[in-house]
Amino acid sequence: MDYPGTGVKQPEVSIDLNGFYSSNFEQFEHPDQSSNAPNSGSISSPTGQISAQAYRRTNAGAAGKFMENSGFGWLLEVNEEDSDQIPLLEELDIDLTDIYYKIRCVLLPLPYFRMKLNIVRESPDFWGPLAVVLAFAILSLYGQFGVVSWIITIWFCGGFMVYFIARALGGDVGYSQVLGIVGYCLIPLVVTSLITPLFSSFRLLSNGLGMFGTIWSVYSAGTLLCVDELQAKKPLVVYPVFLLYIYFYSLYSGV
Amino acid sequence: MEPTYYGQETENTRQRSNSNAGGSPDEQNPQFGMQAQLGKMMWEAGSKQVQDTFQSYGRIDLFRPYFDVDPAEVRTRLIRSFIPRKPSQIQVSPDLYGPTMLVLTMVALLLYNMKTSGIVIQNGTLMGTAMFTCFGSWMLISGALWIACFLLAAEQPFLTILSSFGYSLTSQCLVLLLTSLFHSSHDHLFFFVLLASFCVPSALRMGLIVCNQSRLPANRLLLIGIAIAAHLLLIIYLHFGFHVVLEELDEMVGDAIVDVNAIKETLPVA
Numbered sequence: 293m294d295y296p297g298t299g300v301k302q303p304e305v306s307i308d309l310n311g312f313y314s315s316n317f318e319q320f321e322h323p324d325q326s327s328n329a330p331n332s333g334s335i336s337s338p339t340g341q342i343s344a345q346a347y348r349r350t351n352a353g354a355a356g357k358f359m360e361n362s363g364f365g366w367l368l369e370v371n372e373e374d375s376d377q378i379p380l381l382e383e384l385d386i387d388l389t390d391i392y393y394k395i396r397c398v399l400l401p402l403p404y405f406r407m408k409l410n411i412v413r414e415s416p417d418f419w420g421p422l423a424v425v426l427a428f429a430i431l432s433l434y435g436q437f438g439v440v441s442w443i444i445t446i447w448f449c450g451g452f453m454v455y456f457i458a459r460a461l462g463g464d465v466g467y468s469q470v471l472g473i474v475g476y477c478l479i480p481l482v483v484t485s486l487i488t489p490l491f492s493s494f495r496l497l498s499n500g501l502g503m504f505g506t507i508w509s510v511y512s513a514g515t516l517l518c519v520d521e522l523q524a525k526k527p528l529v530v531y532p533v534f535l536l537y538i539y540f541y542s543l544y545s546g547v
Numbered sequence: 548m549e550p551t552y553y554g555q556e557t558e559n560t561r562q563r564s565n566s567n568a569g570g571s572p573d574e575q576n577p578q579f580g581m582q583a584q585l586g587k588m589m590w591e592a593g594s595k596q597v598q599d600t601f602q603s604y605g606r607i608d609l610f611r612p613y614f615d616v617d618p619a620e621v622r623t624r625l626i627r628s629f630i631p632r633k634p635s636q637i638q639v640s641p642d643l644y645g646p647t648m649l650v651l652t653m654v655a656l657l658l659y660n661m662k663t664s665g666i667v668i669q670n671g672t673l674m675g676t677a678m679f680t681c682f683g684s685w686m687l688i689s690g691a692l693w694i695a696c697f698l699l700a701a702e703q704p705f706l707t708i709l710s711s712f713g714y715s716l717t718s719q720c721l722v723l724l725l726t727s728l729f730h731s732s733h734d735h736l737f738f739f740v741l742l743a744s745f746c747v748p749s750a751l752r753m754g755l756i757v758c759n760q761s762r763l764p765a766n767r768l769l770l771i772g773i774a775i776a777a778h779l780l781l782i783i784y785l786h787f788g789f790h791v792v793l794e795e796l797d798e799m800v801g802d803a804i805v806d807v808n809a810i811k812e813t814l815p816v817a
Contacts, residue, residue: 335659442674456645457608458612527618533646538655547664547672 323495384419391420398476399483400510412476412517416468421447421475431485431543441546446473446543448535454517458529463522473516474533478540480508485544502545506537512538599764613643621645631751641706641713646685646713649720653785655679657722659787663727680785685713688777695773701761706744711756718749719782724785724788738786742779750778 326439356368381388394412401409425447429440448471455470491497514530522529624645668676689709696703699817722741729737754771761767 330604338590390659403719438672442672456607456610460611460644499775508767528616528644532651535648535651535655541660542658542662543674547674 294526317504385417386419387417390415390417391423394420394476395424395479398479398512398516399499401515409516412473413465413519416466416472418468418472421472421478424478425475428482428485428540431482436547439543442543442547443540446536446539447471448533450474450539454529454532454536456481457532458517458522461522461525461528463516463517463519463529465519470517473513474536477513477516477537480512481540483503483535483542485510502541506541507532510534510538510541567774571675595714612640616642616644623715625708625717626756628711629745631748631755634756639711641704644709646716649713649716650681650685652676652720653716653723656720657681657785657789658725660727662787666789682693684781685709685716686720688712688781691777692774695770696757696760699761699766699770700763701758701766701770703757703760708757711753712753715778716752717743719785721745723785735805742782746779746782747775750775753766753778 311470325509356365359365359368365480377383394417397409397412425443426440429443432439451471452467454474455465455467458465458470481502484501487502488498510530510533513533514526517529517533518526620642621644624642633766654677654741657680658673661673661677665674686709689705691710692712693703693705695707722738725739727742751771754774757768758770759775761770
């Protein structure tokens with residue numbers, strides 16, 4: 293609801309007074325309720341908002357009706373900005389289904405699964421990779437507190453390195469895309485480092501699992517990063533990514 | 548962060564500048580003077596940021612010739628770094644992709660070595676130490692060689708030396724890898740065999756590259772000596788600097804075992 297005294301508001305008030313008490317109240321109300329659903333809060337048309345306020349005013353009682361009839365209805369209006377506020381997840385651009393799909397993309401990078409891998413590259417987001425990197429950092433936190441800052445630093449600096457090399461080799465990728473891909477592709481390492489403590493007594497097996505997770509991550513990242521321009525120079529892009537994940541794994545086993 | 552975004556950003560800032568220009572007549576009014584000044588400051592800060600972003604893109608383009616390489620080219624350069632041969636007079640463009648990757652590989656190998664040796668660093672982390680050691684030694688030794696060349700009248704571009712010394716680190720990486728995989732005993736014979744078969748030819752090649760421009764034979768010998776010494780000292784430091792703890796531990800355990808055996812032997816007698 294905006295400031296009621298402004299010129300913009302004038303036509304709305306007049307529509308309100310004329311439209312609400314008319315007999316077609318039912319027609320007004322229903323589309324309005326659907327348009328005020330939380331998902332489409334920002335799209336709702338001005339007419340929808342007006343009749344919603346009119347609906348509220350019916351609850352204001354006789355005094356309210358009197359005030360409205362004499363043109364002072366706006367005095368009783370409640371500032372509804374808080375209820376119109378979009379949810380926090382939406383405001384921070386956190387789309388959980390999107391993140392879930394991207395995670396599945398990275399976990400199943402083989403062409404056999406027919407996932408739209410390009411989505412991870414084409415629509416980069418920040419919170420999914422950050423969550424994955426933080427999950428990895430928490431998993432490797434045991435007994436070493438300095439590791440979180442190192443992992444995040446390696447994520448940013450290594451991501452920049454990969455971005456720099458991919459860019460210098462002629463690939464058309466952005467820093468945010470590389471950050472997203474590098475962050476998401478840590479998931480295989482997260483999975484393997486979840487399993488590894490079960491086999492901690494078998495040193496060779498746990499090392500082998502770690503290497504398997506690293507190669508899995510590198511494969512995912514390699515398929516995602518190598519855009520068409522980079523296909524000829526794929527080894528040159530994949531090698532720094534491989535080193536980056538080796539560092540991550542090394543940080544997991546000790547700073 | 549596509550370049551197109553920045554294009555939009557500039558447009559926005561341009562619009563902002565127009566709005567500021569529109570507000571500039573208010574400067575006669577002291578009340579709006581400060582606002583105009585604030586707007587001007589904002590505009591300056593914004594334009595500076597945009598300029599910096601553009602410059603960073605420009606900087607990547609500046610480095611592009613050194614990093615835009617073919618896989619086959621990198622492979623041949625890696626193999627050639629083991630062959631001590633006088634460099635051809637044809638000017639080849641030095642690349643930095645190979646050296647950077649080799650140094651980063653060295654960091655990973657050094658980390659692995661340190662972990663298997665059980666080294667604990669008091670003020671710092673293994674990661675930081677490895678990074679600092681590898682990048683530091685690459686830069687420092689290249690710089691030292693460049694200065695030596697400069698002093699002995701055999702000037703070469705810094706990038707050539709940086710690139711060729713970086714490529715000569717291939718042998719060091721190989722030796723580090725092999726010793727970390729197969730280094731079971733501590734007599735270091737295996738290490739010295741590897742040193743002689745891989746590092747010495749590589750060091751010799753480095754010496755030949757460094758002394759390429761020199762005219763005087765004495766200077767030439769001196770430069771070759773410096774290059775070989777720097778190259779070999781680095782690998783010796785990397786090998787021995789990160790195995791000491793394990794050896795000491797091994798010796799202690801070994802002594803303990805010997806002591807136990809001695810006690811066992813002496814017990815029945817007593």
